[in-house]
Amino acid sequence: MHTSVIxxxxxxxxxxxxVKESFKGPGVTDEMFKEFFKNVCACMQAGCDNIEECYCLETYGQNYENGLLKHEQLSSQKGVFECSRFCCCSASCNNSIVQNGPSKNLLIQKAGNKGYGVFAGVYFPKGSFISEYAGEIIGQAEAQKRLGDPDCTKYLMLVREHSKNTMIETYVDASKFGNIGRYLNHSCEPNCVVIPIRIGRVIPMLCFFTSRPVAKGEELTYFYCPESSIHSNMRCYCGAQRCCKYLP
Incomplete structure (x- = not known):
């Protein structure tokens, strides 16, 4: 039995x-948001460390090693599936990381011209989970409507997943409802990536993981639109050596 987000x-x-977790907004139906993965593991207590005995690991693969997302998952298009509340294992199992809440070692501080930013309170190894980007999950049509609002545009995240001939789009708006994840800024040379994580439902959680080791005190950043080669007219203040000067 899994516990709620801390x-x-x-x-x-x-x-x-x-908000601690993303929630259903306009353009997202109950059918899309409901939990549906009923095939679960029977691992007891901590467990979920033997791919031959754990149904979740055998079916979806082993995602974590020593609490860190495996390096191949950081750049893979393969989906990441964690154990769900239907599984027999506990919330401390080896395949339940993001659902327990963001890292407890994050600091929200002023970041110059960028406004607020999120900084590492401790050293983070590569593959460390930072936080979900929580907010209002909306549909494509609703996202297009909200793009006219400058505040919404700044906090509207789109993640595209490609699977064979299918493309899945997830929109999360953190302009009015959100968690600490909304304060991660863009960098042209980021130290975090966004990974879709599924826990018992089709719509994923959009989660930040470190893509390289991050020192204590360093700002945590990600690239806003990795699939886009078009830049906006908004100045970029990331300070990277290879800064593109304008936000994507």
Whole structure:
């Protein structure tokens, strides 16, 4: 039986409502959002470390090693599936990382011209889970409507997944509802990537993992639109040596 998300962070912006998990918004039906993976593992307590005995690992593969996302998963198009609340294992099993909440070692601080940013409170090895990008999950048509709002545009994340001839798009708007993940800034040379994680449902959680070791005190960043070669007219202040000067 898995527990609820543990998240003790809060917003420095009082106009934003803090949510620990993403929730269903316009354009997302109950059918799309419901839990559906009923084939579960029978591992007891911590467990989920033997791919030959754990149904989840045998079916979807081993995602983590010593609590870190395996390096091949950081760049793979293969989906990541964690154990769900229907499994017999506990929330501390080796295949339950992101659902327990963001890292407890994050700091929200001012980041110059970028506004607020998220900084590492400790050293993070490559593959460390940082946080979900939580907010309002919306459909494509609703996302197009909201693009006219500058605040929404800044906090609207789109992740595309490609599987054979199918493309799955997930939109999360963290402009009015969000968690600590909304404060991660863009960098042209980022140290984090966004990985879709599925836990018992089709719609994934969009999660930040470190793509390289990150030192204590370093700002945690990601590339806003990795699939886009078009840049906006908004200045980029990431400070990277190979900065593109404008945000994607």
């Amino acid at each position: 998240d003790h962070y809060s917003h420095p912006d009082v106009n934003v409502i803090y």
